[in-house]
Amino acid sequence: MSIGGIGGGGGIQSILAMRQQIIDRSNLLQQVKTAAPETAQTGAAGPAEGFTGALRNALDSVKETQAKSESITEAYQRGEVTDVAKVMLARQEASVAFEATLQTRNRLLSAYQDIMRMGV
Structure with missing residues (x-):
């Protein structure tokens, strides 16, 4: 029996796995947020390295998501x-990750x- 178009145990397992990924990313963001004030106190190079590291981690995460989608x-x-929903979910997740990266790049460029353009 399916609930809301989600089939059996495989669908629930993928939802639980996605939930765990969201929780893990949330925890990572909390760690970055709490580590930022500590690096700001260490000197001028601290925040730049923190931003660079956070950006690199985010891009690596997008790359891993796209590789996972491609392999599935x-x-x-x-x-x-044989689970088409798993394939489509992985492709959609990669698409959303890429779109978020693209929007971040656009904001940084802007x-x-x-x-x-600012005057000195």
Whole structure:
């Protein structure tokens, strides 16, 4: 029996796995948030390294998400994975991660351009 179009135990397991990923990312953001004031007190290089590290971690996470989506899609094409919902969920997650990265890049570029237009 399915609930709301989600099939059996596999659907629930993927939802629980996604929930755990959200919780893990939330915990990581909390750690970054609490570590930021500590790095600000260490000196001028601290915040820049913190921002660079956070950006690098975010990009690595997007890269891993896209690689996972690609591997699941290829496994589906080979007939190894039969759960279409799992494939579509992975592809959608990769799409959302890429879109968020693109929007972040656009905002950073806009902020850079605004700073460059400022008078001295």
